[in-house]
Amino acid sequence: PTDAGVTSLTRVLPADLTERAAGCPFAPAPGLAERRGRGTVQPVALLNGADAFLVTGFDEARAVLSDPRFSSDRLRYPDASQLTPDQVAGLAGQDGPPRPRVESREDGMFVFMDPPEHTRLRRLLTGQFTVRRMNALEERLREIATEHIDAMVAAGTEADLVPAYALPIPSLMICELLGVDYADRDEFQHNTAVALSTRSTDAERAAAGGALYGFIARLVAEKRRAPADDLLSGLVHEAEPPLTDAQLIDVALVLLGAGHETTANMLGLGVLALLQDPAQLAALRADPGLIDGTVEELLRYLSIVQLGVTRIALEDVTVGGVDVPAGATVVIATPEANRDARHLPDPDRLDLTRPRAPHLAFGHGIHQCLGQQLARIEMRTGFGELFARLPDLRLAVPAEEVPLRNDMQIFGVHSLPVTWA
Numbered sequence: 273p274t275d276a277g278v279t280s281l282t283r284v285l286p287a288d289l290t291e292r293a294a295g296c297p298f299a300p301a302p303g304l305a306e307r308r309g310r311g312t313v314q315p316v317a318l319l320n321g322a323d324a325f326l327v328t329g330f331d332e333a334r335a336v337l338s339d340p341r342f343s344s345d346r347l348r349y350p351d352a353s354q355l356t357p358d359q360v361a362g363l364a365g366q367d368g369p370p371r372p373r374v375e376s377r378e379d380g381m382f383v384f385m386d387p388p389e390h391t392r393l394r395r396l397l398t399g400q401f402t403v404r405r406m407n408a409l410e411e412r413l414r415e416i417a418t419e420h421i422d423a424m425v426a427a428g429t430e431a432d433l434v435p436a437y438a439l440p441i442p443s444l445m446i447c448e449l450l451g452v453d454y455a456d457r458d459e460f461q462h463n464t465a466v467a468l469s470t471r472s473t474d475a476e477r478a479a480a481g482g483a484l485y486g487f488i489a490r491l492v493a494e495k496r497r498a499p500a501d502d503l504l505s506g507l508v509h510e511a512e513p514p515l516t517d518a519q520l521i522d523v524a525l526v527l528l529g530a531g532h533e534t535t536a537n538m539l540g541l542g543v544l545a546l547l548q549d550p551a552q553l554a555a556l557r558a559d560p561g562l563i564d565g566t567v568e569e570l571l572r573y574l575s576i577v578q579l580g581v582t583r584i585a586l587e588d589v590t591v592g593g594v595d596v597p598a599g600a601t602v603v604i605a606t607p608e609a610n611r612d613a614r615h616l617p618d619p620d621r622l623d624l625t626r627p628r629a630p631h632l633a634f635g636h637g638i639h640q641c642l643g644q645q646l647a648r649i650e651m652r653t654g655f656g657e658l659f660a661r662l663p664d665l666r667l668a669v670p671a672e673e674v675p676l677r678n679d680m681q682i683f684g685v686h687s688l689p690v691t692w693a
């Protein structure tokens with residue numbers, strides 16, 4: 273799930289399913305709320321005229337995500353967003369399993385692959401997320417959080433938390449994972465921010481994306497020549513048979529795309545949610561032991577990936593009593609699945625003290641978030657350090673003026689003006 277490019281389905285989803293209401297940035301989009309009671313698997317008409325299915329139930333979402341008859345491979349099987357209205361019209365009545373556009377894949381975009389191609393790359397990656405490496409990252413993270421709060425405090429009593437804190441944390445963590453030199457980090461962070469920002473022009477985005485690709489290509493070459501103690505070096509030297517340069521670059525881009533905006537927006541929107549709920553924030557401040565529960569509850573409650581997890585049916589499958597035909601695009605409505613009243617009481621309430629509720633914020637099944645351990649460390653430390661160091665942190669503008677990322681696949685805030693004494 274990245275805004276960095278690959279999923280275009282969001283563009284053809286009706287806006288009322290993805291755009292959250294002004295003044296109500298934590299609740300699912302109004303169109304989703306309206307559809308409650310219409311079943312856990314519902315047909316939905318896309319803007320290009322194609323049909324898709326929306327999965328709003330927790331069990332049904334898990335069933336889809338653990339069923340090999342649903343594919344993640346968008347290169348091989350086009351999803352409904354890739355059809356023009358003419359193609360949609362031409363397709364009417366031509367049901368049947370989708371025909372593969374490519375027979376084999378040699379790239380490294382494993383988030384959009386099925387087994388066995390996915391399995392090999394995923395295993396290589398999992399082997400690099402070692403306990404030792406995670407512990408070292410947690411220590412670095414505490415330093416990074418502290419340095420950034422120090423810088424905010426040194427500069428005054430007001431800041432935009434997004435560029436000052438929420439974005440640099442995941443960006444620098446990815447630098448650590450990939451082994452980016454300290455001297456190159458400003459350039460890396462700058463290009464990533466431009467490539468991912470809605471405020472950039474198309475030309476700026478393209479230029480920054482190109483620069484980033486070149487940067488990662490040079491990084492891979494450098495790790496081949498002089499391996500260090502980072503994940504990318506591990507992948508370069510430990511994969512058997514070895515990965516190609518193109519695969520390694522793709523893998524690095526997947527990590528960057530998947531690990532950057534997601535964490536940054538959980539931090540930004542999470543801080544907003546806590547500042548808007550003083551009783552919950554006071555409970556967390558009174559008992560720092562609540563931090564793990566806070567992270568899980570915010571993941572569930574905010575569901576920032578929104579409708580970003582999608583699959584294509586390779587066969588006719590019945591889910592939640594609904595027949596999903598081969599070739600259909602299936603969209604997991606994570607904000608709704610995470611508020612499934614069959615699984616937890618009072619699902620629309622943020623409750624940091626609730627017994628841990630299962631959620632699908634990291635997906636489910638073979639593609640379940642590979643970085644979730646790291647993401648949890650980033651959120652635990654990111655929220656923990658911020659609220660501990662700035663006990664009177666508050667919004668610097670009325671909440672309605674915080675610009676929401678309704679134009680992006682990953683939901684969150686574009687900026688978050690805050691102040692402290």
Ligand code: HEM
Pocket residue numbers: 273344382383384394526527530531532534535538576577580581582632633634635636638639640641642643644646647
């Ligand atoms: C996959 C959410 C942070 C790396 C996923 C998926 C979700 C998700 C929903 C499943 C996609 C699908 O099934 O189609 C999140 C959220 C995060 C987060 C909410 C932050 C709070 C991270 C971080 C990293 C990361 C920090 C890495 C540094 C990945 C990768 C995949 C993935 C590589 C693809 C795994 C695969 O296809 O096997 N993430 N993620 N994520 N995530 Fe995360």
